[in-house]
Amino acid sequence: MLVQLTTREHHLIFTGGSPEENLRRFFWMWTMKEAYTKALGIGLGFDFKRVEFDVEENVLRVDGVIPTGWKFRMFILQHGEDTYEGVVAEFLGYGQTEIIHEVGSCEWLKRYDAVPFVEQAILRLSDH
Numbered sequence: 001m002l003v004q005l006t007t008r009e010h011h012l013i014f015t016g017g018s019p020e021e022n023l024r025r026f027f028w029m030w031t032m033k034e035a036y037t038k039a040l041g042i043g044l045g046f047d048f049k050r051v052e053f054d055v056e057e058n059v060l061r062v063d064g065v066i067p068t069g070w071k072f073r074m075f076i077l078q079h080g081e082d083t084y085e086g087v088v089a090e091f092l093g094y095g096q097t098e099i100i101h102e103v104g105s106c107e108w109l110k111r112y113d114a115v116p117f118v119e120q121a122i123l124r125l126s127d128h
Contacts, residue, residue: 004048005029012055024085028074029053031087032060035072039089058099069093075102075109 002010009029013022032053037046052061059066069092077084102109 004033006049006052008052008054025055027085028055028087031085032072032074035087035089036060036062036070039070039091058101060097060099067097069095070097072097072099073102073106074099075106077109077111079111 005013013026013029017025033048033051034043036051037043037048040046050063052064053059054061060070060072061067071090071092073088073090075086075088077086
């Protein structure tokens, strides 16, 4: 995974900061890269090193350039003792790229348990 980070990203997670903060930065970088490339429909087939998320400047760059027309929502989900960080990427096709840090509960975010969700999806698909 570390070979998929840019020089700037390496610097941000390996210099200064506590181990906890550096790990948190890494997770934000990685989930931002995944959200962007999955929104493109490519996912892990894309060279992640081309995508850089500068957590200090709150800027995403692709091939050194800020892409236009995107909205990214960064959120934290607490479930019991567990904490999950996530990013949702949406291509709008116009305007400046916006990175929003969701604070508190997200009205648009719903949590599902995997097994009942998959069982329900299979039932719905078999009805069609």
